[in-house]
Each structure stands twice: as C-alpha cells, then as structure tokens.
Amino acid sequence: xxxxxxxxxxVRALDAINAPYMxxxxxAASTYGLARTTYxxxxxxxxxxxxxxxxxxxxxxxxxxxxxxxxxxxTQLGIMFNxxxxxxxxxxxxxxxxxEPKYRQAFARRxxxxxxxxxxxPFEAWCARPEDIIVGKLRAWVEGKSVKxxxxxxxxxxxxxxxxxxxxxxxxxxxxxxxxxGKETIELWRDLxxxxxxxxQK
Numbered sequence: 001x002x003x004x005x006x007x008x009x010x011v012r013a014l015d016a017i018n019a020p021y022m023x024x025x026x027x028a029a030s031t032y033g034l035a036r037t038t039y040x041x042x043x044x045x046x047x048x049x050x051x052x053x054x055x056x057x058x059x060x061x062x063x064x065x066x067x068x069x070x071x072x073x074x075t076q077l078g079i080m081f082n083x084x085x086x087x088x089x090x091x092x093x094x095x096x097x098x099x100e101p102k103y104r105q106a107f108a109r110r111x112x113x114x115x116x117x118x119x120x121x122p123f124e125a126w127c128a129r130p131e132d133i134i135v136g137k138l139r140a141w142v143e144g145k146s147v148k149x150x151x152x153x154x155x156x157x158x159x160x161x162x163x164x165x166x167x168x169x170x171x172x173x174x175x176x177x178x179x180x181x182g183k184e185t186i187e188l189w190r191d192l193x194x195x196x197x198x199x200x201q202k
Contacts, residue, residue, distance in 0.1 A: 004118050006090040007041040010083055011125045013058035020046040021094075022110040024103070024128045024136055026152060031113040032130045032167070033159020034152050044107060046097040047075050055083075063087050102139075106132035111167070130156060131170050135177045138185050150192060157196035 007027070014021045025042035026034060047055070052068035052075075059066035065084040071094075074081035078099035083092045097107055106128050113127040128136070134153050141149040160169045171193065178189040 003090045006085050007092055008117050010092045017051055017054040019051045022107050022126050022128050028127045029133050029156055032156045034155050043094050044097055044103050045094045059083055131174045134174050138178055142185055154192050154196055158199050161196050161200040
C-alpha cells in the first residue's frame, strides 16, 4: 500500500470514531482540479477526550505509532502530532484545531468530497471548500513566497472556471480574505483570477 493508502486509513479511522476533521492543502485541492503525482496530507482535527484511545486502537503497536497520551497532550497544547506506519515509513500529520484558530470558519464550512485511492476506488472524506483551500494557499504564499501556491490556485481556478467542478466558488469570499491578508495578496488573487478566466475563454 502506498503513502496515500496510509493517509486513507487515517481518514477512515477518524470517520469510524466520529472525530471531527478536515483535509486541507494539496490533497484536498485534488478534488478541485489540482493534479500532482504526489501529495502530502494535512488534516485539521478537533479531537475530544473520547477520541484518543479509540484512534490509537486503529493503529496498534508494534507496526504503528499512535500514542493516545501524545494525542491528548498535543491537543491541549495546540501542537501537531503524528500517526506513523513504521513498516512503510509513512507519517500523517494531524493538526489540532486549537493550534490553527484561523481555520475555525473553514472547519465550520467543510463538506464531504469524493476522492480516489491508489486503485482508483472512490472514498468520501471531510474536506475544506475550494475557497478556503485557496485562502490557505494565499496565506502560505505570503509566509514563504513559494511559487507552488499561486500555481496550485491557478490550476484550481482553470478547473472551476472551465465548468468541471461540482462546487461553486465564492470569489467575493476569497477576495475579502485576501484583502485582509494584505495589498500584495489581493493583487496576486486578482491577477490569478484574470489569467484563469482568459485561459478558459480561449
């Protein structure tokens, strides 16, 4: 099983124990037109006391590392923690919602999306909406100026403007959040929208 297969195991375990979560980043963006050969998975979780032991039970020793005490302490402190498959060398990073308060609005807006595993078999998971993924990528771009974030946003916009998405994109929502981040960010957003519209109108 691939790294993606392990990520799917984690997501299914969260569903099984009714733990609130939301996939963000490039893995989430793959359901909105972003195509990459590899993905990391970023999962925001809102775990409560009843979830720690239950989640750990899905990933028992010695193959897996899933320490319920670490999960509890990390959640209380707002620190990212890991679930690890030692046999495969795979790691999933789970980020407590308490660490990322800016995601609370996106968390409340999350939706179920259909993904495909490495065998092209569909599965459902909780995922951020496209505009919240874009806002997250705009914020990440401000922090490091990596070109991958504008490129990812552009790919999503072309997919959505081209009529391939089953989820509508709230442009005003993104613009409002981009404006709050800063002038440079709103200018980047407007440029990406203009270029994507020109591409889909050719």
